[in-house]
Structure formats: structure tokens, C-alpha cells
Amino acid sequence: MTLRLNGSTSGSVSLDAPATGSNVSLELPTDSIKPGLVLVAAQSFSAVSSVSVNNCFTATYETYRIIGEMTGSTALGAFLRLRSSGTDASGSNYDRNEVLAGASSLVDTQSNNQTFVVAGAANTSRRSGFYMDVFAPFLAQETSFIGLRTYPLDDMRGFIEFGGHNLATSYDGFTLYPNTGTVTGSLQVFGYRKTV
Amino acid sequence: MADVIEIDAATGEVIERDFTPEEVAQREADAAAAAEAAAAVEAKAAEDAAARAALLERLGISEVEARLLLGGA
Numbered sequence: 001m002t003l004r005l006n007g008s009t010s011g012s013v014s015l016d017a018p019a020t021g022s023n024v025s026l027e028l029p030t031d032s033i034k035p036g037l038v039l040v041a042a043q044s045f046s047a048v049s050s051v052s053v054n055n056c057f058t059a060t061y062e063t064y065r066i067i068g069e070m071t072g073s074t075a076l077g078a079f080l081r082l083r084s085s086g087t088d089a090s091g092s093n094y095d096r097n098e099v100l101a102g103a104s105s106l107v108d109t110q111s112n113n114q115t116f117v118v119a120g121a122a123n124t125s126r127r128s129g130f131y132m133d134v135f136a137p138f139l140a141q142e143t144s145f146i147g148l149r150t151y152p153l154d155d156m157r158g159f160i161e162f163g164g165h166n167l168a169t170s171y172d173g174f175t176l177y178p179n180t181g182t183v184t185g186s187l188q189v190f191g192y193r194k195t196v
Numbered sequence: 197m198a199d200v201i202e203i204d205a206a207t208g209e210v211i212e213r214d215f216t217p218e219e220v221a222q223r224e225a226d227a228a229a230a231a232e233a234a235a236a237v238e239a240k241a242a243e244d245a246a247a248r249a250a251l252l253e254r255l256g257i258s259e260v261e262a263r264l265l266l267g268g269a
Contacts, residue, residue, distance in 0.1 A: 189205065
């Protein structure tokens with residue numbers, strides 16, 4: 001049996017099997033067809049005050065990674081809320097702990113009963129990036145968050161974010177919004193494959 | 197420019213719209229909460245820096261010497 005890649009001529013794949021002979025199985029390496037991270041949403045945005053992604057959390061995956069990069073119309077924080085059926089979960093149910101990697105020290109701050117977790121930060125002159133893992137948002141149980149974000153000052157700093165949402169509720173999306181001004185950039189949402 | 201961009205991951209639909217009145221009110225509350233949180237971080241950083249400086253003064257060593265003592269660069 002021959003697997004022929006005809007990319008240079010027709011961009012197709014052909015599989016030629018012998019007319020006679022025993023059955024043969026063609027097995028591709030598992031990792032080549034089942035990536036660990038699967039893109040479920042991607043969007044760029046320009047000068048907006050809020051970015052909502054609906055129906056990105058489903059039963060297909062349990063844990064998700066949100067990746068973004070952006071600039072701000074001013075120095076700002078990019079906050080995140082869970083969302084269900086088009087409505088933000090804006091109650092005081094988010095507990096968070098953040099560690100600022102500052103110029104000469106680490107500063108740890110605990111903030112309970114908040115209405116958000118912080119996913120990113122942005123500024124006018126420097127691009128910034130963040131990622132946040134969201135654990136089990138679609139399940140009717142508490143949701144937790146772990147994230148990293150750059151903190152774009154003249155000298156680039158960073159934050160580690162730990163968060164939890166203490167309602168046992170299923171959410172199908174999230175909203176990312178700057179606490180002031182607008183953001184321009186892009187984000188992607190990936191699902192972590194659950195099984196091998 | 198629209199205030200909000202809303203994406204449906206299931207359908208690929210993208211909606212750009214302005215804030216609803218409820219969202220405007222929520223945003224104002226969010227801004228106040230954010231300012232409070234930022235102030236708390238700054239206050240904690242200032243408090244830690246003052247405590248560190250006071251400790252170094254009591255010990256009679258500089259910050260550089262303290263880092264060397266603790267194995268840092």
C-alpha cells in the first residue's frame with residue numbers, strides 16, 4: 001500500500017491499495033492527529049471597551065487557555081468575567097491573589113469578593129501579552145484561574161494571577177474588558193484535549 | 197467605533213455594538229472598584245518598602261548587602 005502526497009502538482013493525497021493481498025491498517029502517530037490544544041475561538045479587535053466570547057466553553061473540553069496581546073488607549077488593566085447565555089457574571093464572587101514582579105521586589109496582594117479577575121494589562125507605548133488558564137468553567141462547580149501577564153511600564157514588569165469564582169455554576173463564555181479606556185489587539189481561546 | 201465586540205464561537209458570528217445602559221452603569225462601578233484595587237496594591241507596595249527600609253536601617257546594612265546575605269545578586 002502506498003500513501004502518496006501530491007502536493008507539488010495537485011495539492012491532494014492519494015492512497016493506492018494492492019488489488020490482492022491481506023488487509024493492511026494504516027495508522028498515523030496519535031500526536032499528529034490529536035493536538036493537545038485546540039483552537040475554539042480567535043478574534044482581533046480595535047479600540048473597544050469590551051470583548052465578549054460566547055459559547056467557547058462547552059462539554060468538549062474541561063480546561064481552557066485564553067491568550068491575548070494588546071495595546072491600550074491609556075495605561076489599563078484588562079479584567080475578565082465569566083459569562084452565561086450572553087450575560088456577565090458580575091457578582092462579588094471572585095477571589096484573587098496577584099503577585100507583582102516589581103523593579104526590586106515581589107508584592108503579593110489578596111483581594112476577595114471581587115467582581116472580576118485580572119487577565120491582562122496594557123499601555124499606549126508598548127505591546128503586552130497575557131495568558132490565563134480557566135479550569136472547568138462549563139461544569140457546574142467552582143471555576144479557578146491561573147494567569148500570567150506582562151505589566152508594560154517603561155521597564156517591563158509582570159503579574160502572576162490566581163483566582164477563583166465561588167459559584168457552582170456552568171458558564172459558556174467570558175468578557176474581557178479594560179478598567180478604563182479601550183484596547184486594540186487580539187485573543188485566542190484554546191481547549192485542552194481531555195483524553196489521549 | 198463600537199464599544200463592544202461580541203463573538204459567538206459556535207457560529208462565528210461577530211457583533212459590534214454600543215454599551216447598553218446597564219452595561220454603562222456596570223462599567224462605572226467597575227472603574228471605581230479598579231481604582232480601589234490599584235490603590236490597595238500601591239499602598240501595600242509602599243508599606244512593604246517602608247518596612248524593608250526600616251529593617252535595613254535597624255540592621256545597619258544596605259539593600260545590596262541584604263541581597264548578598266540572602267544569596268541574591
